[in-house]
Amino acid sequence: MSDKPTYEDLEKRVQELEKVIAESGLKIPETGISTIPEGISPNHDSNSEKLELANIIDFRAIQFLMDDFYNLTNIGIAILDLNGNVLIATGWQDICTKFHRVNPETSKNCIESDLELSNGVEPGTFRLYRCKNNMWDMATPIMMGDHKVGNLYLGQFLFEDEPLYVDEFRLQAKRHGFGENEYIAALEKVPRWDRQTVDTVMGFYTKLANLISELGYKNFMLSKNVT
Numbered sequence: 001m002s003d004k005p006t007y008e009d010l011e012k013r014v015q016e017l018e019k020v021i022a023e024s025g026l027k028i029p030e031t032g033i034s035t036i037p038e039g040i041s042p043n044h045d046s047n048s049e050k051l052e053l054a055n056i057i058d059f060r061a062i063q064f065l066m067d068d069f070y071n072l073t074n075i076g077i078a079i080l081d082l083n084g085n086v087l088i089a090t091g092w093q094d095i096c097t098k099f100h101r102v103n104p105e106t107s108k109n110c111i112e113s114d115l116e117l118s119n120g121v122e123p124g125t126f127r128l129y130r131c132k133n134n135m136w137d138m139a140t141p142i143m144m145g146d147h148k149v150g151n152l153y154l155g156q157f158l159f160e161d162e163p164l165y166v167d168e169f170r171l172q173a174k175r176h177g178f179g180e181n182e183y184i185a186a187l188e189k190v191p192r193w194d195r196q197t198v199d200t201v202m203g204f205y206t207k208l209a210n211l212i213s214e215l216g217y218k219n220f221m222l223s224k225n226v227t
Contacts, residue, residue, distance in 0.1 A: 052081060052149065053081040053082075053087060053150040054085070056144060056149070057142075057212055059079065062079070062208075062212065063088050065208075066088060066090045067090050069201075069204075070090045073201055074091065075091065075154060075155075075157060075191065075193065075198070076089070076090055076091025076092050076154075076155065076157075077089070077152065077205060078090075078092070078153045078155075079142065079150060079153070080114055080150055080151055080153065081149065081150045082115070082148065082149065084111045084114055087150070092156070093186070093189065093190050093191075094186040094189060095156070095186040095187055095189070096110070096135065096156055098182075098186060099176075099178050099186060100135075103176050103177070103178070106133050106176055109131065109132035109133050110131065110132075112132060113133070113137070114131075114137075114139075114151070114153065117129040117131070117137075117139065118151045118153075121139055121140060122141075123141055123143050123210070124206060124210060125140065126138050126139060126154075126202050126205075126206050127139050127140075128198075131155075131156075133172070134168065134169065134172065135155060135156035135190070136157050136158060136159065137154065137155030137156060138153065138154040138155065138198070138202045139151045139152070139154075140152050140202070140205060140209045142209050142212055142213050143213040144213060152205055152206075152208070152209045152212075154198070154201060154202050154205055156190060157190060157191050157192065157198070158190050158192045158193075159193065159194070159195060159198075160192040160193060161194065161195070164187075166184065169183065169184060169187050170184065
């Protein structure tokens with residue numbers, strides 16, 4: 001969307017989506033589903049007996065909901081398993097998909113940030129952190145019973161009340177061999193949000209992560225009992 005939604009718009013949309021989730025149980029038609037960013041694909045082995053996130057959740061249905069929410073908020077999200085595999089993603093920024101995720105060194109920073117900085121987050125809560133490539137992200141865990149099987153991330157974004165240190169990103173471009181003009185142009189496209197908006201959106205995603213955990217675990221136990 002071209003216009004940034006107001007806080008009231010977000011609050012209303014959160015309530016609408018919570019109602020959709022509650023009524024549908026994530027049984028969403030597989031229409032209008034966007035693809036995972038180029039070069040990133042889910043690691044899905046339907047024959048695996050392990051308690052792995054990709055084998056438990058209906059990530060296509062959840063992708064549909066995430067696309068819908070991104071159309072309003074312009075804030076991207078991702079769901080990753082504990083190995084760093086991206087199962088669901090929407091609204092990822094060019095600075096990550098075209099630069100950070102394709103360069104070996106900065107891609108390593110991405111994975112380390114995703115896995116290390118999300119450790120120790122209690123279920124039902126989220127952590128705000130700046131990744132090793134200087135983008136802001138937030139994370140909340142996805143649980144299956146007592147076992148953590150993945151994380152839901154909100155990002156990438158910058159806060160509108162903090163200065164944009166362009167010189168720092170120029171040095172980052174030189175350090176990793178990025179085209180400086182293209183890299184700074186991608187930086188300028190990164191959304192800048194106020195903290196109230198980010199808290200509102202992440203509050204919804206935390207509730208969604210809890211719902212995914214509950215439904216996924218019930219489906220897993222049902223399938224196990226049937227087998």
